[in-house]
Amino acid sequence: MKRSTGSSSPPPPPTDLPRTSRRAFGFTAALALLAAGCVLPGTHEAVLDERDRLAAESKRLGERVTLLEASNESFSGERVELIGQVEDLREAREKLEGEREALETQVAELAARRQQLETDLATRDAQVEEEQVEVGRLRETYDALVVDLQAEVAAGRIEIERLREGIRVKLAQEVLFPKGSAIVSAEGRDVLRRVAGRLEGGAHRVEVQGHTDDLVIRGRLARRYPTNWELGGARAAAVVRILESGGVSGDRMRAVSYGSHEPVAPNRDAAGRARNRRIEIRLIPLEGEPAGEQAGRTAGP
Structure with a gap:
């Protein structure tokens, strides 16, 4: 049984009724007051079910909040790790760019060296050709001197x-x-x-x-x-x-x-x-x- 949250004071009986009528009115008022303070069984069960549902929903929401908080912490850790990885990648990129620039410098130097070697080789080839011509002349001079x-x-x-x-x-x-x-x-x-x-x-x-x-x-x-x-x-x-x-x-x-x-x-x-x-x-x-x-x-x- 659940009492009503409304007013429990019955209205005062009329003062002009006979004694017997005043007793009947009081009994009727008492019954009405009693009826007003009671909850029907079906309504009570619905209230209990709603309470249980709300308690379960509150528990579920609490677990969800706990899970979300744990996920948030995990995401925060992953974020820190990703930031570290991004920094590592940035440093690695800078290092690779430095190595690329060094390689480009070496390639340029090698190209210049190759050009110089090709020039030297062409010069040497010309010298060899000239020397071969001179060797032929010396051979002719030698043979001529031997004869003369x-x-x-x-x-x-x-x-x-x-x-x-x-x-x-x-x-x-x-x-x-x-x-x-x-x-x-x-x-x-x-x-x-x-x-x-x-x-x-x-x-x-x-x-x-x-x-x-x-x-x-x-x-x-x-x-x-x-x-x-x-x-x-x-x-x-x-x-x-x-x-x-x-x-x-x-x-x-x-x-x-x-x-x-x-x-x-x-x-x-x-x-x-x-x-x-x-x-x-x-x-x-x-x-x-x-x-x-x-x-x-x-x-x-």
Whole structure:
């Protein structure tokens, strides 16, 4: 039973009714008041069901709220993790961009290097071609000298060698100079004119070297040539002058004295000293040095 929430005070009985009527009115009013304070059984059950439903809905909503809060926390953690991943990706991208720029720089450098190498290769190819042409000319010069100086070569007075770079012509002192003199003999002038005829059109430098034995210069000759340095230099200069008069450009020639310091034989006897007293004419590249390694034929004894 549930009491009504309305007013429970019955209306006062009329004062003008008889005693018996006032009792009946009071009883009727009491019954009405009792009826008003009671709830029917069906209505009570509906209220209980609604209460249970609301309690269940409240529980469900509470669980939903708890689940949403847990999901929110999970999403917050995932958001932080994603932010970290985005930052890692940004750093990785910056690193890759730096590496890409470095690679582009390397590619540009390699392209420039390749261009330089191609230019160098083209230059080298041109040089090789020019050298091959010059080698052919030297071969022709060598063959021509061997023919022109055949008698002297056969007699062992002149040696002609093809070197790795150039030609070397060794002329014994007796072919060019009287003993103790730096004045070229008539025979020597004839030999040098033939040599000049083969050298005038070449592209190599012509180095004339004066070599002597190791004997000390004495007497009147010593007043003019105090040492073998002066004697070797004077003989080399005399040969250069004759070659120049024979058509070889002076710009291509130089005279050098080695004195007694480049012997080809021991100076112990006359034969050895005679071999050391010589003039060497070397054809060498304009930008190179005298070639000392033999790489071809030798015409001589």
